[in-house]
Amino acid sequence: MSLQNYPTAGLLRRLIAMAYDALVLLALYLVAGFVLVGILKATTGNWPGQFPASVSFSLFYSICFLYYMHSWRRGGQTIGMKSWGLYLITEDEKPVRLSHCILRSAAGFFSLVIFGLGFFWMLIDGKQRTWHDIASLTRIVYKPKNTD
Numbered sequence: 001m002s003l004q005n006y007p008t009a010g011l012l013r014r015l016i017a018m019a020y021d022a023l024v025l026l027a028l029y030l031v032a033g034f035v036l037v038g039i040l041k042a043t044t045g046n047w048p049g050q051f052p053a054s055v056s057f058s059l060f061y062s063i064c065f066l067y068y069m070h071s072w073r074r075g076g077q078t079i080g081m082k083s084w085g086l087y088l089i090t091e092d093e094k095p096v097r098l099s100h101c102i103l104r105s106a107a108g109f110f111s112l113v114i115f116g117l118g119f120f121w122m123l124i125d126g127k128q129r130t131w132h133d134i135a136s137l138t139r140i141v142y143k144p145k146n147t148d
Contacts, residue, residue: 002093003076003087003089003141003143004089004093004141006087006141006142006143007141007142008122008127008128008129008139008140008141008142009084009086009140009141009142010128010142011119011120011122011123013084013086013142014086014119014130014140015119016080016084017078017080017081017083017084017086018080019080020078020079020080020083020084021067021068021078021079021080021081024067024078024079024080025063025064025067028063028067029059029060029063032059032063033059036051036059061109064105064109065101065102065105068101068104068105069098069101069102069105072088072096072100072101072104073095073096073097073098073101076088076089076096081140084142085142085143085144085145086140086141086142086143087140087141087143088104088138088139088140089138089139089140089141090137090138091137091138091139092137096138099136100136100137100138101136103132103135103136103137104132104133104135104136104138105132106135107131107132107134107135107136108130108131108132110131111130111131111132117131118130118131118132119131127139
């Protein structure tokens with residue numbers, strides 16, 4: 001059965017998968033920070049002080065985007081999504097493209113910045129879509145493990 005036939009994933013399941021992914025992102029962010037500090041120490045000979053907020057924000061967003069883009073393009077699932085049986089699919093049933101990932105991550109990050117309003121939008125949308133689902137022409141479906 002095509003993934004298009006499975007129901008749209010609920011908000012709670014999505015949020016729990018995001019919590020799993022947050023742990024992966026935290027680890028990636030820490031590794032990137034250690035590498036960046038090591039490079040700065042090796043090149044300047046001094047331990048860097050606090051990074052400017054713009055550098056930290058850019059690094060964090062870049063790591064998030066690369067993680068999600070890589071995961072979505074390699075099978076439509078992040079680690080958190082695999083754990084909870086979620087798949088990212090496109091409305092036109094084609095593979096997830098880079099443009100989908102760019103639009104989805106930008107709209108998703110914006111949704112988080114304004115207190116998750118874009119996520120809770122799915123509770124009032126007739127098709128249960130978040131802002132990033134709408135912007136990227138994608139949706140997250142739930143496929144129970146006992147179905148093939």
